[in-house]
Amino acid sequence: MRRWGGGRVGLITALLGTAVACGTADGEGELPRPDGSSSPDMRVLPEDASPVASNAMRFFAEADAHVQEAKPSTNFGGAALLEVDGSPRSETYLRFAVAGLTRPVVSAKLRVFSTNPSSQGPAVYATGATWNEHGVTWATRPARQGPAVVTAGPVPIDTWVELDVTPLVSGNGAVSLALIPTGTDGADFRSREAGARAPELVVTLASGGTPLPGGTYSVGAVADAHTDSDYTYVNFNTHELRVDGAPSQMESYLRFELPGQSGDVVSARLRLFALKGSVQGPSVWTTSVDWAETAIAADLQPIASTSPLLQAGAVAEGKWLELDVTAAFLGGTAVSFGLLPQGSDGMAFASREHPNAAWRPQLVVKTARVACTPAPGDSPVSGTYRGGQSWGGPGEHGAQGVATDAQGHRVFIAYYDGSVDFGGGALPNQGTGAISDNDVALVKQNAQGQHLWSKGLGAPGSSVIGADVAMNAAGQIALVGSSSAGVNLGAGGVAAGGFVAKYSPEGVLLWAHAVGGPLRDAAIDAGGQVFAVGEVEGSPAATVRVLKFSATGTLLWDQRFTATESVRGAALAVGPSGEVVVGGSYSGTMTVGSTVLPGNPAAPFLLKLLPSGQVAWARGIPADSYPYAERGFLDLAVAPDGAIAGVGAFSQWIRLGSEQRYSTGLYSGFLLVVEPDGSDRWWRWMGNAEGTFTRGVAFDSAGDVVVMGTFRGPLDFGGGALTTAANSGNPFEGLFVAKYRQACGEHRWSQQLSHGSYVWARGLSVAPDRSISLTGLYVGGFGEGFPEDADGSGRAVMLHFDP
Secondary structure: OOOOOHHHHHHHHHHHHHHHHOOOOOOOEOOEOOOOOEOOOEEEEOOOOOOOOOOEEEEEOOEEEEEEOOOOOOOOOOOOEEEEEEOOEEEEEEEEEEOOOOOOEEEEEEEEEEEEOEOOOOEEEEEOOOOOOOOOOOOOOOOEEEEEEEEOOOEOOOOEEEEEOHHHOOOOEEEEEEEEOOOOOOEEEEOHHHOOOOOEEEEEEOHHHOOOOOOEEEEEOOEEEEEEOOOOOOOEOOOEEEEEOOOOOEEEEEEEEOOOOOOOEEEEEEEEEEEEOEOOOOEEEEEOOOOOOOOOOOOOOOOEOOOOOEEOOOEOOOOEEEEEOHHHOOOOOEEEEEEEOOOOOOEEEEOOOOOOHHHOOEEEEEEOOOOOOOOOOOOOOOOOEEEEEEEOOOOOEEEEEEEEOOOOOEEEEEEEOOOEEOOOOEEOOOOOOOOOOOEEEEEEEOOOOOEEEEEEEEOOOOOEEEEEEEEOOOOOEEEEEEEOOOEEOOOOEEOOEEEEEEEOOOOOEEEEEEEEOOEEEEEEOOOOOEEEEEEOOOOOOOEEEEEEEOOOOOEEEEEEEEEOOEEEEEEEEEOOOOOEEEEEEEEEEEEEOOEEEEEEEEEEEEEEEOOOOOEEEEEEOOEOOOOOOOEEEEEEEEOOOOOEEEEEEEOOEEEEOOEEEEOOOOOEEEEEEEOOOOOEEEEEEEOOOOEEEEEEEEEOOOOEEEEEEEEEOEEEOOOOEEEOOOOOOOOOOEEEEEEEEOOOOOEEEEEEEEOOOEEEEEEEEEOOOOOEEEEEEEEOOOOOOOOOOOOOOEEEEEEEEOO
């Protein structure tokens, strides 16, 4: 039944303008539903409301028409109005060609301009998309697909009515909609033939590929296909995804590209439209993401997880199957699912190639930003560079590890192949001979950078490598390394191979031990107990060892974990309760207690030991099977709450959570923060086309994670691209330091230093006042105050940054 506005148009428009002016902050308001409630899925907009947001795309209808039950064979495709009425019965159909979407869909809004008011607006349904604007009639109108996605409330005259149809738009393709009456008070809208104010579909995209906090967005599949065991080499990239257990095994695979980071996701739902139902739905598995839609076949299927995410029940034909896959989604940039049969009653789902875009697979992700509450006394900072020092002379020099005590005093180690003065007089070079004969300098400074003491550690004819130094709050020092022919650490010689030593705050050697194979990292707890990690001597080394010594030097335990091919124990840290975390890389399989890490020619590993040395947990990081690559953890830190941060570098690819990433340069870096139980909290990738090596990590007293490393070229650490000064082709030409919130990975600041020369980062330490110190080396000068040695050799360097 029509109810024409007539002379009331001006009054209704004026009242509507008042309602809009009193609405939401952006000048748009909601009208009440017939039951008195407001509709969250419908808005009325001013007559001239045409602009859209900068991250939105507007599509005009490519076809629209209404049909009338009383005239079942008549086409109204050329009419200037679109009618929706329950008496006499009229329905409206619209189709949009959505194209050019390159980011996830945050929302999709159908906008139609009303020319006749109604107290009962239409309901919106999806329909098939194959109808013709100038051929569709009541008798040939497309069938509705699924339930109504939105039902409008009252429709004023001469206004834009905006209806939320987000569930029907997940990507590019045809979107076909039906406006179905919900009562007998009809509404009319302008058609595309009317010219101005034609129907439009406004699709809002995630800004820059990042999910909006507290919002919901829909992602369409970027790849999908099914396989058939009877056709092992045939690719089935069609409009159907089939799943069946007999007579042949049919499996379907889908991949979605996702923005954001872990910690933001509240829920993730996989939505599939069933073309054929089944009494027993599929089991859903996560899979590897490195598969091609046009190449996948029964003999080239993605690698599935060890157990399914879920097992679906019955599937109703012509309905949406909605599956909770939240457990698979950790905020990575890609996730892949496999649909496997649970029985012989086959089923089929619409694929991303299906002609009806409304039926295509969707991943609906709801986000809620993890709280990043600053610690008491925390204030905005920028990591300002405060200067530094360098040391050199004839021969090679480079600073290695650095540590800070409760007074802000710093201790660091450096290697030297010649004579060098760190402030207390020249340290002698005790090595002799034609081969490399480095000695190690152990140096202590006060908080202002003034020299307190320094020691040269070496032996005639021996090349000594100082791997790492650690210092507790009281100033007690632990040192680990190795030597080719023994080393004098201050009170007599220690045999060749790995060594561990402890010094007093004044630099007096308290004890030292030779341990055979090389040691690579050290820690010392508040009570003066010393920890070290390295490998048992071998070629190649196949056993990683973790040692714990009492404060007086007694060996408390020596835990060993063996890989079938090779292993490298590169990083170690001690937590607040005495737990020990260890990281590195392994080849083959690796046995850690009762856990066997999966076989791989080169993969990072992470494990945790209780204070007793008993294994708490261990995990391998999934990685590419390409054998000639380096992939592993290089440094670890433990927060007061037991969270663990690890950094490293990789070539080819590794997978953190659900996200797989290929290296983009010579190497790419990563930062992974895990819970005390080893589950992922969040991660960041650090890579560009040139090369990145993420080398050090530490927690500061405000709960921030500090990372540092070396890179070349432009790289965005989260606050905009930083670019190193160009040089003549050195593989690494800049140092970086960046800071992130521990709880959620929010970027705080990042800085880079470069001067067109070769530079390499080695050590990182954060003082009680949260100032940051980096150690390393450079070759060829590093700007004002950092000279170049006459022989072109490397110089040791220490750099400082504000919190």
